[in-house]
Amino acid sequence: MAFRIYNTMSRTKEELRPIDGRQVRMYTCGPTVYNYAHIGNFRAYMFEDLLRRYIKFCGFEVVQVQNLTDVDDKTIRASIEQGLPLKEYTKKYIDAFFDDLAKLNIEPAEHYPAATDYIPEMITLIEKLFEKGYAYQSADGSVYYSIDKFAEYGKLAHLDREGMQSGARVDQDEYDKDNAADFALWKAYVPEDGDVVWDSPWGRGRPGWHIECSAMSMKLLGESFDIHTGGVDNIFPHHEDEIAQSEAATGKPYSKYWMHCGYLVVDGKKMSKSLGNFHTLREVLDMGYSGREVRYELLSGHYRQSLNFAFKSLDANRAALKRLDEFSANIKEAGGSETEAGELPEWAANTRAKFAGAMDDDMNISGAMAAIFDTVHAGNKAMTESVVSEKQARAVSNLWGELDAVLGILEAPEEEVSAEVAALLEARTVARTEKNWAESDRIRDALAELGWTVKDTPEGPKLRKI
């Protein structure tokens, strides 16, 4: 089987074949750290996490770069408003970003370059564009990229110049540019930038947004690399401009594959800061939901489709996760103290193939989850009938671990049973032996207060975290 991914450039599914045959180098557009990211933003990071995990599942190595945009209009404006140096202001949100990634069980990328640490690389890249005739300086001192010089401009977004001319939003103020669609490589200093300024051969100023990603990706991954990802809103202009800059400068193909995820929507509308219909992760966690429930939510739809966010979905996820946890706990108990894995039981023999078959098809997560739940059902049935040996259970546990390396949601957090809870459970067992049902039920309620449900099974009472 081969992992096939949808390439926005070709608009078809293509087999993933890393350029060097072994290692997948991927670049993912990261956050602008002027504020807390909202969970719509995390949908993209979640998609990228699933992608990198599945690439590894397929046996490739991964080197992932995710940039931190720590200089732009918004970060500058906000830092000046708060009277903080830019670096100090953005640090708070960079820390929060990493904190949120951890809560969502998103694997760290190999590199997190901050734009302000790569200014020399950006300047070098712009110089190269000057040499090759793609860049020009306007009267106000800013440097622009001339899209007319790059014949393939528009190849990713499939936009032609005519369509753009009649576009709904052509900025009338951009009088300094040769063409309204030319974009800034270097922005000349203006007083509103405060002390956020660097020297360059074209005068003082700061880099444009698009050049940041081109400079950092090529510095860390090479002039040609494998996968570039982002949200669909990055296709144009951001990724189109990255291609124009990078390929014009190097004369080589930039990224081999382009992958874009759909939006998180609320009541049919894209979740966004400007619409105000967003929630930050910390807000949702404060409401009592777990990072794991949010992860399940963000994972539960195909990455290219828009995904509907609703709190009642999170509630439904809680129930689904409980079902998964119940199975995991039972299979673990069925394994006893056995450490050696035997053959997989017949009901789990095809699980891995079904899971991988779905994931191979451009990460069909719904098909993959169906393979999981089908196995849960068949396994519950087998365990109900007590036809699962300890060695078989051990093998299933191992399989679960292997699949969870991709999903990151199957392993429930370990919960310690406190002495108080253990004592209550013991007291309840005594009460039940004496058929003192009133006392037994009272203790069960008390355990529920402490966050535990108790199930009475033929093998004795079992505790489960609520």
Place this chain on the structure above:
RNA sequence: GGUGCGGUAGCCAAGUGGUUAGGCACUGGAUUGCAAAUCCAUGAACAUCGGUUCGAAUCCGAUCCGCACCUCCA
């Protein structure tokens, strides 16, 4: 105007010519002191209209509706 994505049961969400997707919720039963969990059983769907076909959720055409991008955006 240009370019894309979509409309599947109460809700979420796969499927792209024939065979139960899956999850949550609901209903009946088994089990249980009562529960919980689990199992068994059951119900429910392809926006509308036409066409192609032995057969269409799937292909073709038209229509209606929703969303997004077209220089801040994951």
